[in-house]
Amino acid sequence: MAQKLVNVPIKVVFGPMHCEWRLTAPVEDAGLAVYTRRITGRGERKFDPWSIRAAFLGLHSTSELTRFLQTTGVFTPYDDNFRNLVEWQRLICKLMTTNPQKWPTLAERFDKRKVTQILRNSTADCSFLWASGKPCARLWASYTLRAMVLSVQVDHLRGAxxxxxxxxxxxxxxxxxxxxxxxxxxxxxxxxxxxxxxxxxxxxxxxxx
Ligand SMILES: [Zn+2]
Structure with a gap:
């Protein structure tokens, strides 16, 4: 039997898992900066994944990157380092113009481990919000990469x-x-x-x- 398809409004909420990021060596070039992290626990603040994505893609300097990481917490749960800012930025941009069905093929042109991280971060916990305004399905992200990947998928869903x-x-x-x-x-x-x-x-x- 064919499954019934329903249109529902979706909201993506990013509630970061906080951590302390430490720059392993002082560098001028943000693209060469390598950080390690120590998880400190869940915070109270919620962020809009689209604003976070725009901020991430606009990062240039090491100081901007450090501030961004300290604010947004754990980047991905599967790696306790953060490095190669520029390749991450290129990859996120590529996701925005590539049909999610074809994302696995990006491993031919980008770092395979990063593409794997993206695929592992492309699912979410879903719940329904009934309380305020218009009821909707809420996708929840605790990690920066997941929040960005979900926002890109929702953009593809709405045909942006x-x-x-x-x-x-x-x-x-x-x-x-x-x-x-x-x-x-x-x-x-x-x-x-x-x-x-x-x-x-x-x-x-x-x-x-
Ligand atoms: Zn411009």
Missing amino acids: KFRFCMKTDCGKPYEVTSAHARLYCSQECAHHASVRRNRENRRRERQIR
Whole structure:
């Protein structure tokens, strides 16, 4: 018998498992930073997984990364280290534009262990919320990677499409919400890119003269 499919509103809640992160060696480049952790217990604060994902993809410096990890707690329960920020960021971006059915094939192009972590973090505890407002199904995440992976899956469920900012040092994802072609994630990036372009043009003109 065919299973009945029902549409229900979904809410994803991220309630971090706190830990202390320790940087194993002082480094300037956040991409080279390696951290180890010690779990301290569940906190009271709840976060919106979409905001956490955006914050994670926008991390540049080691100090930003340290602050992020201390706030969001355990990244994944299956690894007590955190390293390779840049590859994690690339991988999360790739998930946003890849059908979840094809996620296992990403192991051919990315670190296999990271892809395994993603697949292991792609399920969630589900409960129903009846109390306030509109009842909904609640997916619960205790770990940062799980919260982000769940938010990406829900985005795929709702058919969201993403592009990435063309400004060279940005590259942040933005949701495509209209047919109007956009190249940058924000007005700010569009403005910066146009200033940079004008400067380049003026420099080139000077060289020609
Ligand atoms: Zn941008």
